[in-house]
Amino acid sequence: MPGSIASFIIGVSSIFLAYYLAAVGHGLMEKSGVLNLAIDGVFTLGVAVAFAISVYTFSVPLATFIAMIVAAMFGLMLAFITTKLPISHGAAGLSTMFLGYGLAALVGLPARQLQINGRSLATIQPSLGGTWVWFYVVAFAVAVGIWYLVEKTKIGAAIRAAGENPASAEALGVNVLAVRLFASGVGYALIGIGAAVFELAYTQVWSQGAGMGYGWIAFAISLSAGRHPILIIISAMIFAVLDKYRFLIAAIYNLPPDVGKMLPFVAAIAAMIIFMVTPLRRKLAPPKSLGKIYFREERSV
């Protein structure tokens, strides 16, 4: 029995870390008021980039790094256009999502061709040499770090101010654009690393569309935990287990496989309800100006 618990903890470590990083990055960005509907597209692109770079260079660190940089660029772009121009966050996000899907195919397919022709993919094995322990350590360290940043520091206050009321934040001395660039850049860097972990440590295969839908799950994880870096650990773990073992669970309880696929989302709704009926509600409420267009000279009635 202890053996199976250990193998269980090792088994979910990679998908847990991937989900955790993507969800916490997403939450950080949204705290600053930028609605992030591009996450699934950029996650999918991050997966393809990590795969391609790994095939080309056979270096896991380099693949992770490039995925992070590419994703961060998208974060900066989204923050810039939605803050500087009166563009709908929804339209900007969804367009970027489709852009991400397209680019992912463009980046991944040539590398996939190379792989078919015999090039191999550098991966990272959670079970080897206690790597999985580091996965958990990284997740917890990021959790504490982001929590401290958002809740305790000056820039954290500025991020929350920009998300609550950008016009007031500006009047209080915040440079809303700079703060949103920071939150979105860092947020998407984390999403990019999450995508790399997903590809190189969890699935370790690539075909067109790999990673699609997992960005949305990260979105749901973040939402269900009220974007809170510590609570996201719990949500990410639940989703990781459900993703890894959904077919097993479905088999044990004799459920159709499609019901198995639905389980993570049922869990998301349940988690949201649980958080929202507790006193945590206030801390976990969405930023008031999330997704709202911000004109600097608009009449503030």
Place this chain on the structure above:
Amino acid sequence: MAAEANNAKPTFLSPPQEGKEPIVSLRGITKRFPGVIALDHIDLDIYPGTVHALLGENGAGKSTLVKVLYGIYTPDEGEIIINGRSTRLTSPADAISTGIVMVSQSPQIIDTLTVAENIILGLEKYNHFVPVTKVYKTIREESKRVGIKIEPGIEVWRLSYTQKQLVEILRAILLGAKVLLLDEAITYLPIEEKKRFYKFIRQFADEGGTVVLITHKIYEAMDVADKITVLRRGKVAGHLDRKEATIEKIRALMFGERSAEITYERLPTAQPEPNTVLEVKDLWVMGDFGGYAVQGVSLEVKEGEVLGIAGVAGNGQKELIQAIMRLRPVIKGKIMYNGEDITRKTTYYLRINGVGYIPDLPAKYGVSIENSIIENIAVLPVYSRGIINWDKIRELTLKLIKEFEIKTPSPDTPVKFLSGGNIMKVLVARELTVATNLLVAYNPTRALDEATAIKVRKIIKDKVLKNKVSAIIASEDLDEIFQISDRIAVMNSGKIVGVFPADKAKREEIEHLMVM
């Protein structure tokens, strides 16, 4: 324009300022918004160590002017000279670093952040990654020095309106403000706090600070200011020295011939009928942040009377009014309208049964600013059930535009292109038309200048007297409460703490109950 500025020059050379250079000068500042010139070549000198009042009717451009000075708006033309140097202010952060800080009527500090978090955002000497607790000590010390009791770690939503404004002022001091821009910042404070504030302002100026004070309470400006500048339709109508300023002169500059209509006499007392139109029994309503905002309120309004609800902002008036209008759930208690229990009825039901409603922040909650005047009138259920008769609505709109002197190019103009005062008139005109039985209002003239506010009150009272309409009006403006009410109920901390016939009510007693 230039001549006016020149004429005013000598007044700036009165003894205390002799030899001093202005700390802030504006030259030819112009700001246009779609359809209006909010500021039209403004020239203004503000001297260190003075309180400089900025007066003017609604839409005169006062707020726009201080927003330009605080870097929120970028002027289309003109020059800002600070300490003799031509300066471009592109953001509030810019203004703060030159020592200019603004406090406005609605607190800018953010509810979900703590006091310290709100304050540290503008403090340049702290880098981005310092823990916010680093400023706690400074905040505690400074707040003790200026006599404000504020815990730096408390979240702002827990504070009252007054406390929030105190935090705003404290913030300005901590930012090292040399020029304090107060845009109606003090106007809505309870009287005792107001006095403390004015004392502080005087002291701040006497110690060499500079204050630009906007208020529509002319007497207060005359009390505290060294200089008065009156704006009218985006232009400087005149500069006055404190010594030469009289209320008549100021009103004449502000309103022109309309100034003759201004009076704070009580409007005629109504002779109510015996029957009750609105009755509230032991009402309990939640506030926005949990907790009961309305705690067991009971009151009644007779046919043909105005019940005024006095109180400092944030004592449950908003929630009470919203509950009556069925815009907020009732947890416990009953609301009766014409003898019928409406506690579980909808707003729609009230609206088709002769209830008019003027909410606070009318431009936000009372009209749809993207739509035209006609559409904003047609949208009410009394007109829009089934098929809208546009010809009839147009006729009605034209009549109201004339009757209320709404300044608009046409009835089809989107409301957002009107000035604040005219937006308000659209709303009041519409609501008085549908209020055949009861008018429910919250700060109905808050955004209006003296002349317009008094006019609106007269129109409301007229309707009450002539058509036996009833009205319940909550207002934070005691002048308004006294002028329009037949009975005055005082609300404090969610409870009614006293009810008085208005002709016998004593102002001091009511003020005391409001802040008790």
